[in-house]
Amino acid sequence: MKKTKKIIAAAAICAAMVTSLMPISSFAAAAVTTYSVTVEQTVESHTYSAYQIFKGTAQADGSLTDVDWGTGVKDTTDITSELAKINADFAGKTTAAEIAAVLNDLSEEELYKFAGLINDSHLDKVTATSAFSGGKQQFTGLEAGYYIIKDTDKTVGAGEAYTKYILLSVPAETSVVPKTAVPTFMKKVKENNHEVDPQLENANSTDYNDVADYNMGDDVPFALYAELPDLSDFGSYKLVFEDQMDDGLTFNDDVTVTVGSKTLEADDFTVEKTPGDGCDFHVVINDIKDIDGLTVKAGDEVRVDFTAVLNTDAVVGLNGNENKARLRFTNNPNVSDGTDGNGDGTPSGEIPWDKVVVFTYALEIDKVDADGGAPLAGATFVLYNETKDKAATIVNGKFQGWTAPASGTKLATAADGKITITGLDDGTYYIEETKAPSKYNKLKEPIKIVIDSTTVNNQSWDGKQASDALTNLEITVDSGKSTAGNTDSGLVKATVENNKGKSLPSTGSFGTKAFFIIGGSVAVVAAILLITKKRMKDLEK
Numbered sequence: 001m002k003k004t005k006k007i008i009a010a011a012a013i014c015a016a017m018v019t020s021l022m023p024i025s026s027f028a029a030a031a032v033t034t035y036s037v038t039v040e041q042t043v044e045s046h047t048y049s050a051y052q053i054f055k056g057t058a059q060a061d062g063s064l065t066d067v068d069w070g071t072g073v074k075d076t077t078d079i080t081s082e083l084a085k086i087n088a089d090f091a092g093k094t095t096a097a098e099i100a101a102v103l104n105d106l107s108e109e110e111l112y113k114f115a116g117l118i119n120d121s122h123l124d125k126v127t128a129t130s131a132f133s134g135g136k137q138q139f140t141g142l143e144a145g146y147y148i149i150k151d152t153d154k155t156v157g158a159g160e161a162y163t164k165y166i167l168l169s170v171p172a173e174t175s176v177v178p179k180t181a182v183p184t185f186m187k188k189v190k191e192n193n194h195e196v197d198p199q200l201e202n203a204n205s206t207d208y209n210d211v212a213d214y215n216m217g218d219d220v221p222f223a224l225y226a227e228l229p230d231l232s233d234f235g236s237y238k239l240v241f242e243d244q245m246d247d248g249l250t251f252n253d254d255v256t257v258t259v260g261s262k263t264l265e266a267d268d269f270t271v272e273k274t275p276g277d278g279c280d281f282h283v284v285i286n287d288i289k290d291i292d293g294l295t296v297k298a299g300d301e302v303r304v305d306f307t308a309v310l311n312t313d314a315v316v317g318l319n320g321n322e323n324k325a326r327l328r329f330t331n332n333p334n335v336s337d338g339t340d341g342n343g344d345g346t347p348s349g350e351i352p353w354d355k356v357v358v359f360t361y362a363l364e365i366d367k368v369d370a371d372g373g374a375p376l377a378g379a380t381f382v383l384y385n386e387t388k389d390k391a392a393t394i395v396n397g398k399f400q401g402w403t404a405p406a407s408g409t410k411l412a413t414a415a416d417g418k419i420t421i422t423g424l425d426d427g428t429y430y431i432e433e434t435k436a437p438s439k440y441n442k443l444k445e446p447i448k449i450v451i452d453s454t455t456v457n458n459q460s461w462d463g464k465q466a467s468d469a470l471t472n473l474e475i476t477v478d479s480g481k482s483t484a485g486n487t488d489s490g491l492v493k494a495t496v497e498n499n500k501g502k503s504l505p506s507t508g509s510f511g512t513k514a515f516f517i518i519g520g521s522v523a524v525v526a527a528i529l530l531i532t533k534k535r536m537k538d539l540e541k
Helices: 079-084 096-103 108-122 510-540
Strands: 020-023 034-039 048-058 064-069 131-133 136-143 145-151 166-170 174-179 184-190 211-213 219-227 239-245 249-251 256-259 270-273 281-285 301-310 321-329 349-359 361-369 380-384 391-395 398-403 418-424 427-435 447-455 470-477 491-498
Touching: 034 166, 048 136, 064 096, 079 096, 079 108, 108 145, 108 166, 136 145, 166 174, 184 211, 184 321, 184 349, 211 447, 219 239, 219 321, 239 249, 239 301, 361 447, 427 491, 447 491, 470 491
Parallel strands: 034 174, 211 349, 361 491, 398 418
Antiparallel strands: 020 174, 034 136, 048 064, 048 145, 131 136, 145 166, 184 219, 219 301, 239 281, 239 321, 249 301, 256 301, 270 281, 321 349, 361 418, 380 391, 380 427, 391 398, 427 447, 447 470
16 A cells, blocks of 8 residues: 655634634544544634644654545545646546555645635535533544544634634644734724723724713713734734714814824725714725735734714713724635625624713703792803813803804893703803893802813723713812712703892982982071071170
């Protein structure tokens, strides 16, 4: 019988978040008739299947003799013509031994093509399935031969990656080690007021957080981050960022994409708006390994930046306005076009939704009489920013943006003495009374208002409960004592008092009459004194 060389081709991939398997122990001759293979990984839910492609007799030097087709293949009648498309050396080779001998001279790429051909058309019965034991997946009882080891059908989860086909000669005890090939992913929103304490090593901007608060009408910046795995086993690699917003956010269609320090050109990716799956948009990079001027490596960060307007449909207070995203990625290195062979052109790997939340609040001004607390109608106010160089534009009680001080919206208190301004950020504001209620004095100075929210600012919100992201809300008026707001409604209240004006004498008033009465009395007294003085003189004569 012809004697083939020892065939070892290892490399790989994985399931359960693994994708490349590399042999770590050399083959040594063993005086046993069955062998074991250990996969050094700890995922109990995942298994591998081994298919015997060739069978033979193990020799002391680790080679196989008496090579024939194994139990794991079927219908090899016309396989020669198929194999010749991989390498011309297969032409004319018809027996298992002849075909096995050619494998020794194939490149790694050609070996994977051989494995793919066998997998697609010639696999038959599973020879053995791995079992979880001691934190490892193990095959036992394998007869000597040449095997393809692959993921057991329907055991690769959405957030995992397929194992690249492992071609392995089994004449001895063997161990292989998986390495991860699944990207990481997260979504963040920029916080514009609170200081953010970053807890994630790869968060490249300390202003980005899971939670933020904004004014209605503001452009809110968002960022999506993916960290690439080792892509050396993939012929191409597709990424699809899928983003979905609540009704209170409106996408601005202003996507930029960077990989490491390189900003991609517009034709390097595609933005699919309203794709019909409930998302507002997708950002698609068809093959990140095929972009001019870009060489990617494990650990490179792909970042997608965009903004959305916090619109007038925004939820005030809890539960806030969520924006969530997920990442789809190529998870099958055995398919060259990046689609994972699923037929619809999309990669089947998926990292689930990651959420951020944006809050906004409402300010209620209660105008009351300083003495009795009765509500006062007819007062008008203008809202200013912290530096008092911009005034608020307010439509139907909702904040719309900032304008020049002279153009700010004047809001008048109704019969209940209230004004409500909806859609305000955490921060400092001033309200100025431009007109007092009738018979009341106008306030001389603007009133300082501080809205203070307590939110999670360490990038650690888990996205489950909005009430865990916004835990407290307060208002301080003119540096006085803080008053609790309502996190559910997002409402804070400021009471503004007015004093009545003081009456002063005027023509025709009681004061004028009193003046004439007093004046008349003085005249009478003077007349009496004059008459008395005259009579005294007459008596003296």
